[in-house]
Amino acid sequence: MSERKVLNKYYPPDFDPCKIPKLKLPKDRQYVVRLMAPFNMRCKTCGEYIYKGKKFNARKETVMNELYMGLPIFRFYIKCTRCLAEITFKTDPENTDYAMEHGATRNFQAEKLLEEEEKRIVQDREEEELNNPMKVLENRTKDSKMEMEVLENLQELKELNQRQAQVDFEGMIDRYSEFEKREKEREKEEDERETKEMLDRALVKRLRDSDSDSEKEEEDSSGSQAKKPSTDKPTDILTTLKPTEALGSSAGGAKKAKVETWERSVGTLGGKGALGLLVVRKKPAATFLKPHPVAAASAPTSQTDSKASTTDSKNASKPVTTQNGSSSLSLLGAYSDSDSNDSE
Structure with a gap:
């Protein structure tokens, strides 16, 4: 199994390659290859756009009876991704490009056509100058006149621009730097003013708070003096x-x-007598029991108690x-x- 990985095979001494039979294959046989679209194209059948770089499994064949300097030309067959229509293109070694053949149209080809036209004009001119020396002189005089006209037009444009727009770039830079400096100074002054105003407001608020606290203390002290009882x-x-x-x-x-x-x-x-209306003296009830010794001892004061009871009954409504x-x-x-x- 390891011999399949080697690059050189063993050939016996009596090996003769002429004895190996050769397969007779057609020259226009086709191979299946994997390639990418060489340019942008659009399908003629369904109008689908196929962009450059899209991968296809294409069939490749050699174009018969077409050579360019001994180089063969190959043709490729691909299918549209939408309608499966067949599209063919072949190599173009003369222009190092690909040429569209059938089934689609090439997009973004205007620049290429312009370049081809310029090349064609230059080639025709060289062919004319090759056999006609007078044509060479005529072409040179035309080129010199065209160059002089271009230079004159360029000079006129420069003078016109200088007359219409005279710009002093250094002065503009200086003015812009001065403007930036003034803006920075103004912003700095505004910041200082705002900070000063904030400090002033905070100071005023603090003074107001201190004044209100002192007024409250004075009111509290005056109220406490007013509520002080008459007794010492x-x-x-x-x-x-x-x-x-x-x-x-x-x-x-x-x-x-x-x-x-x-x-x-x-x-x-306190001395206000707020509950005076709620208290009423109890009238003494007449009893026929034996007097208490303490009451007997206090007999002289019974008359004063009776008088006090009468006055209390009269002044019951008073506090x-x-x-x-x-x-x-x-x-x-x-x-x-x-x-x-x-x-x-």
């Missing part, structure tokens, strides 16, 4: 005695202690106030304590 000390209200607490030595001390503890726990509501600005809530606590002691 807040604890003075705890040392005052109620009129109903002077009933006896032992009972008065207990009531005083209870009132003080009540005021410490609940607190006072209840106590001595030294005590609240009605503390008076309610003291009153409840006195009732419970009397019932005992």
Whole structure:
């Protein structure tokens, strides 16, 4: 199996190549080759465009009885990609190109035709000058006149352009540089002005905030001074005695202690008497029970209590106030304590 990969085969010493029979193949036989379209073309049958470089499986054959300087000419057969119509073209070694034969038309051939026409004109002129020296002189004079006319026209165009447009490029560059410099300075000034305005606004806002804070502090201080109680000390209200607490030595001390503890726990509501309308003294009920020893001891003060009860019934609609600005809530606590002691 390895011998199929080698390049040189073994030939025995008695090998004679003349003894090998030769196959007789026709000269116009065709081969299947893979090629690309050499130029842009359009199918005559369906109008499909076939662009340069499209690949085809083509049939290749040698053109009989056509040679160019001993070189054979080959013909190729391809099929349209849309209608499968047959298109043929062949090689053109004279122009190093391909020539269209049948089935399609070549596109973008105007430039090639122009070049061929120029070549033809030059060739005809050379042939004329070859046999006629007077034609050579005539052609030279025509060329010189044409050259002079072209130079004159070019000079006129240059002068016309110079008269109509005199452009100073250096001056334009200088003016443009000055304009850029002014623009940069203007932008810098605008930035500085904007920053200054922002700082001024921030400073004004800060001053306004400080002024408003000082005004609020002044209002708070004035309000606290206005709300300050008339008593010199807040604890003075705890040392005052109620009129109903002077009933006896032992009972008065207990009531005083209870009132003080009540005021410490609940607190006072100020001297305004907001709850004065809600507190009404309880009228003493007539009892026929035996008087309490503490009540007997405090007999001299019974007349004052009866007078106070009459005045309280008359002034029930008025708010209840106590001595030294005590609240009605503390008076309610003291009153409840006195009732419970009397019932005992």
